[in-house]
Amino acid sequence: ETYETLLIERHADGYAVVTLNRPKALNALNSQVFADLTAFLDSVERDDTVRCIVLTGSEKAFAAGADIKEMADQSYAQMFTENFFAAGHDRITRFRKPIIAAVSGYALGGGCELAMLCDFIIASETAKFGQPEINLGVAPGIGGSQRLTRLVGKSKAMDMILTARMMDAAEAERAGLVSRVVPGERLLDEAREAAAKIAAHSPLAVMANKEMVNVALESTLTEGVRFERRLFHSLFAFEDQKEGMAAFVDKRKPDFRGR
Numbered sequence: 001e002t003y004e005t006l007l008i009e010r011h012a013d014g015y016a017v018v019t020l021n022r023p024k025a026l027n028a029l030n031s032q033v034f035a036d037l038t039a040f041l042d043s044v045e046r047d048d049t050v051r052c053i054v055l056t057g058s059e060k061a062f063a064a065g066a067d068i069k070e071m072a073d074q075s076y077a078q079m080f081t082e083n084f085f086a087a088g089h090d091r092i093t094r095f096r097k098p099i100i101a102a103v104s105g106y107a108l109g110g111g112c113e114l115a116m117l118c119d120f121i122i123a124s125e126t127a128k129f130g131q132p133e134i135n136l137g138v139a140p141g142i143g144g145s146q147r148l149t150r151l152v153g154k155s156k157a158m159d160m161i162l163t164a165r166m167m168d169a170a171e172a173e174r175a176g177l178v179s180r181v182v183p184g185e186r187l188l189d190e191a192r193e194a195a196a197k198i199a200a201h202s203p204l205a206v207m208a209n210k211e212m213v214n215v216a217l218e219s220t221l222t223e224g225v226r227f228e229r230r231l232f233h234s235l236f237a238f239e240d241q242k243e244g245m246a247a248f249v250d251k252r253k254p255d256f257r258g259r
C-alpha cells in the first residue's frame with residue numbers, strides 16, 4: 001500500500017492514520033494528493049478493518065493550501081473542464097466512515113477546507129487556520145466559504161476570508177471550528193484514542209450517526225428530526241442494537257459484529 005503523497009499506517013484497533021507527505025511544499029494539495037486520497041478512500045470504504053481514519057500532516061503544516069505552483073498557469077477552460085478538485089471534494093463527502101483531522105501548524109486555504117471536510121478537527125496548540133486565497137486574487141474553492149460560514153458564523157467567516165488573517169487554535173476552539181485543542185505532543189495520541197473509540201462501536205451505528213449529523217447542515221429542523229427518527233428506528237433492524245443493549249443489561253462489553 002504505497003502512495004506518492006500519503007503515508008498510511010493501519011492500526012489493529014480498527015483505524016488508519018493517513019499522513020499527508022509533501023514536506024518540501026508544506027503539504028500543499030496538488031492533483032496527486034487528491035488522487036491518492038481518493039484511491040485510499042476507495043480501498044477502505046468496504047474494508048471492515050478500517051472503521052475510522054485520522055488525517056494528519058506534519059508538525060509545521062497540516063496543509064498550506066492548494067498547490068499554488070500547480071494552479072498558477074491554469075486557464076479558465078482547464079479549471080472548468082477538469083472541474084478542479086470537485087472529484088476529490090465529492091469523494092471525501094461521500095465517504096461514510098468518520099475522518100478525524102489532526103491539525104498541527106498551518107491549515108490554510110485548501111488545507112483548512114480539507115480539515116473542514118473531515119468530520120471533526122482536533123487541533124494542536126500550534127494550529128493556525130485561514131482562508132488566505134484573497135491574497136492571491138482568488139477565493140476558497142473546495143467549500144471553504146460555505147463550511148467556514150456554517151461552522152463559525154458569518155461575521156468571523158467574512159473577517160477571515162476578506163482579511164486573510166489566521167485564527168489560532170484557541171480562537172478556533174472558541175469559534176467552534178475545532179472540537180478540542182491539545183498540546184502538540186498529545187495531538188496524535190488524542191486523535192488515535194478518539195479513532196480507536198469510534199472503531200470499537202458498531203460500524204453500522206457509526207455510519208448512521210455520521211449521516212444524521214451531516215443532515216443537520218442541509219435540512220430544516222423538522223426534516224432533520226424526521227430523518228433522525230426514521231434512521232434511529234431502522235437501527236433496531238441490526239443485531240448490533242440487540243447486542244449493545246443486551247451487553248448493557250448483562251454488565252459486559254458489547255461484541256459488535258457490524259450486522
Ligand code: HXC
Pocket residue numbers: 024025026028029064065066067068069084085106108109110111132133135136139140141142
Ligand atoms: C505551493 C507551497 C504552498 C502552496 C507553501 N509552499 N505553501 N507551494 N503551494 N500553497 C512551499 C513554498 O513555496 C516553499 O517552497 C515551501 O513550501 C516552504 O514554504 P515557505 O513559504 O518557505 O515557508 P514559511 O516561510 O514558513 O511560510 C509558511 C506559509 C507560506 C505562511 C504557510 O508558505 C504561505 O503563505 N503559503 C501559502 C499559503 C496560501 O496562500 N494558501 C492558499 C493557497 S490557494 P520552496 O520551493 O520555495 O522552498 C488555495 C485555493 C483552494 O488553497 C481552492 C482550490 C480549488
